[in-house]
Amino acid sequence: MQQVMEASRVERHSAAALIDRTTGIQAEDVHAWFDRLHALRGISMTVAERKITAVIGPSGCGKSTFLRCLNRMHELVPGARVNGKVVMDGQDIYRPGVDPVQVRRRVGMVFQKPNPFPTMSIYDNVAAGLKLAGERSRRVLDQVVEQSLHAAALWDEVKDRLNKPGTSLSGGQQQRLCIARALAVSPEVLLMDEPASALDPASTLRIEELARELAKDITIVIVTHNMQQAARVSDFTGFFLDGELIEFGVTNDIFTRPKDRRTEDYITGRFG
């Protein structure tokens, strides 16, 4: 454990080179459906700028659905619907005329299972967002790839094999590659959907440290079913149950003196 901490301290580089602006998010009365299933029932919650906000709750409570409402990914599921406001930078991302593609460029996402593009090299995986959006300049791409891999604390491990397939990396490295890929398009917010749930404890720790480091420059929302992780990594925590936000507050308060009986039951392990 000590070694892991040492190693990551040495190779730390700020994400500030990539992230030129970040923003908080206000969710106002957000409802979401899968066909008839009412998965989110009026969520109002504020995500603070340059902080980590954790969303916890038992399986099926709607925490991932909520995350996917923040970058308009929820509506990609056939039959899915969203209602309510999600305000970023004073503008509702669900107001008519907003292109969901533009929203997703501003709000990056890291998924539960590492999902590098299987046909692409490490380099191309990181460059994918820019390349597929039309960026051609080799100089720009080289620079962004290096900055992103630095910011994701992966550069030193892969700098000599950038042309190897992304899938040749270990699970933890793949997840950091996916973080680098998300950072490369300079998002304003980073969403993490249980980013460490498929990883071993050492890799999990590295992802958590990385999240803390990134939060100096960018707003992060992290979904987790691991309460220790939420307690370790986040500044604010929201507890979801059955599609509702039961309690929201400073992480320390939520875990030491929850106001709601259901929150207390969950964090003390009485259910979930």
Add this chain to the structure above:
Amino acid sequence: MGVVTFLCTVALLVPLFLILAFLARTGAGALNWDFFTKLPGAAGEPGGGMANAIAGTVLLIVLAGLLGIPIGVLGGVFMAEYPNARLTTLARFTADVMNGVPSIVMGLFAYVLVVLPLRHFSALSGGIALGVMLVPTVMRTTEEIVRLVPQSIREASLALGIPQWRTTLLVVIPTAAAGIVTGVMVGVARIAGETAPLLFTAFGNRFWNWNILQPVAALPLQIFSYAISPFDDWHRQAWAGALVLVAIVLIVNIAARAAANRQVKLR
């Protein structure tokens, strides 16, 4: 039960190996340099070759591929990316029906569509008949392969702010590319040996022809007309033609297998 399944498997292998062995033994004797370089000789005269028929078969495959591969691949991609669209259900059903339509009916279709309006047989009409046969095979295999691309790969791309169509074109299709190539090659191997759709479309030709609006020779047609001729030398050449045809199909299949083995591990 185990014995029965074993015997049935052997029963499957026997005809294949008998055909290959018999073709190799009978056909190889008539294979020589002339066979690959010369035009057919006059009726009854020994000698001559099938160079024009080999070239004609290649021409027909190219024409069929130009028509069938883009439609099949892009249609299959659509079906995989929009699995719930009404058009997809209809296309899937149509493709399955078309796969079962006797190939001579495809020939009739091309005859009515192309030969009658143009008033003569042509390579083009043969290519269309084969191309129409190619579409459902390619479409269905493409659909199956593209559906194997994990949803998480698509989501990764969409979450980067890449539009749906670019995601499909630049992420999904490359991920499935090796599998699509395999499907295309298997489809091509299947149509390469078709005879019936060419009978009243490509029609056959005893001379060189590269004009797609004129009749063209094809190996299966040449084999057919030589096999029913009364001349021993032509019989031998028919065997040789069959051997060459099987070799072409075999090579395409092996190439398809090689492409499939290079397929990136998707899961």
